[in-house]
Amino acid sequence: MKSSLKMALGLASAIAASTAVSNAAHAEDLTLCWAAWDPANALVELSKDFTKETGIGMKFEFVPWTNYADRFLNELNSHGKLCDLIIGDSQWIGGAAENGHYVKLNDFFDKEKISMDDFVPATVVGYSEWPKNTPNYWALPAMGDVVGWTYRKDWFSKPELQKEFKEKYGWDLGPPATFDQLKQIAEFFQKRQIDGKTVYGASIYTERGSEGITMGAMDVLYSYGFQYENPKKPYEMEGFVNSADAVKGLEFYKALYDCCTPPGASNSYMGEGVDAFKSGQVAMHMNFAFTWPGLQKDENVGGDKIGYFVNPKGPGGAQFAQLGGQGISVVSYSDKHEAALKYIKWFANKDVQAKWWSLGGYSCLNAVVNDPKFPASQPYAQAFLDSMAIVKDFWAEPSYAPLLQASQKRFHDYVVAGQGSAKDALDGLVKDWTQVFQDDGKM
């Protein structure tokens, strides 16, 4: 009886001790919040090295893109402690900085000798700085991303199609250099029979609910001459947002939607675009560069069948692309700042960044992307580099959400629903955005 009692006590102590040890081990576990997508899986893989090096466990909270902003902005606004680290969207940076959601990283960067000069300049401005173009850093550039294009190289290289195209348009069928050329290619492929299947010209962004059509339309508008504001007078939008060139750009986007997209593609964003391309429906596909590693590996459309090109030039020769991507920040409401900063220090390391790129993430570190071997490291590496050199981003103002909702409505009403003219849409946008800035007391 005594021995059984001893055994039971011993067992209980062992269980208690093991639980204590386990609790101690997990006391410094960090939770990283991000969107649920391929790069997030790559980050899980990458972060195993961090745990090995530091003993700090990593937990991940990934939310689908459709709920990403709602979920995490709610979490930040309610001062939640769920996320110790967050990879927040580029547009959030203004609001997150002004509302105190993110820890300012300047002192930490100085102490750890992490220099923002070591990162691609556009990503520093886009993902880290608030106010823009000032040395106030709230994030480390984590995932470089930009809107670019993929195309069906195998279709483009069919001799009979090349011949027919040349006869019709007078130039060789290949990746387009201008938007006019892009439209010609899209028209050429629209409703064409290839391998016994009806195919379509291009998949472009048309989604209404979150940010899709804005990202797509802006991708075109920038190169046509759209500007957010008077460079000499902030928040003066009349004549810039609705300039004659911007109107032409929006008209082009609608024409592209009307002529050359698959049937029913009126609410298409990243996922729908990937589906359209993977299922062999479209000749060209507008999407963020993060989709490229997955498409490259695809058995049906990847490998030698896929090609990549940078967003084409506008009629005046200007060439820009819509910035995507995110920076990694420490959430100010977390109790584990020290461990979270350790992660950022580790993530900024050159070897880690090189591995990040090899796993399918997009490094923003100059040492990685400017490595002479980088362009040949993946078939899409050069297109990514060229695209990142021409990026522009949407407003990163604290009021980015109503600004975005206004453009979503105005663009969708005109491009998809065909209501009013492009001029009406952009005039309306000036009106909406003016109201937002007036509410903010900035005008």
Place this chain on the structure above:
Amino acid sequence: MLNRTAENVARATPEPLARKVRGISDKGLAWLFISPTILLLLAINIFPLFWAIYLSFTNYRANRPNEVVKNLGFANYQRILGDQDIWIAMQTTAHFVFWTILLQTLIGFTLAWLIDRKFRGHAFWTTLILVPMMLSPAVVGNFWRFLYEPQIGLFSYVISFVSGIPPTSIQMLSNVSMAPWSIIIVDTWMWTPYVMLICLAGLRSIPEYIYEAAEVDRASNWRQFWSITLPMALPFIMLAVLFRGIENFKMFDMVNLLTGGGPGSTTEVASITLKRQAFESWRTGYSSAFAIILFVAVFGLANIYVKALNKVKQR
């Protein structure tokens, strides 16, 4: 004898439990039992209502907790009532409410009338008709989104088969003129059984002897329908209209799942606008004012309707 019986009854009746235990009266005990519900109601319904009324007079934004909240008076209300987009959303809502109620009432009552004939297998058909109503709106929305798919959807295929129009030209959710109807079709498919059930209850409540008397008077079937069936079932039909009207005025899930308010803003009903303002643009004060306006509109219309319903019942 009577007195003795009363005494016995009094003796046999136990002293109220509360009084026996802690000196609490019956009324006190009743309050004790009901208070958790009342507290819950106050916390979940009444407090948020008053809080929303307060917020509707401010510039509060839920995503700017650190910002100073300013009192704007009636500015939010003025802005909403002067906003053309809000009026378009209200018109879109009215369009949905009108057509869904009309179709659901007509089809629902017809089905109830047919089922009430008690033909062979009527129980099976009743169950079958009720199935859509029992499904989750999320399931129904996604299910119909696939059916409407122009390239692979069954709906497009069937319409194409019947009309000869290529299926890829039948773009129910992308086409500006078809998108509102695609939602009306789904809502009618899902909620007609509900109207049918209420109408069926109404039809079954009509006493058989009234029809027997009409038979004796040699009233035709048509005459019986117009003079007995319809007037006596009318309060039930009106009740169904009231329920569906209130529900469809705040219709959100189906629109959100099928079109998200698009194409453009073609199907953007008031509830979608409200959600966009509150949880996408984060204009909390402004959206609270809009919610109050919607609440008052539904409450006012429902009240007028209930008065009309009572008059019909009294006839």
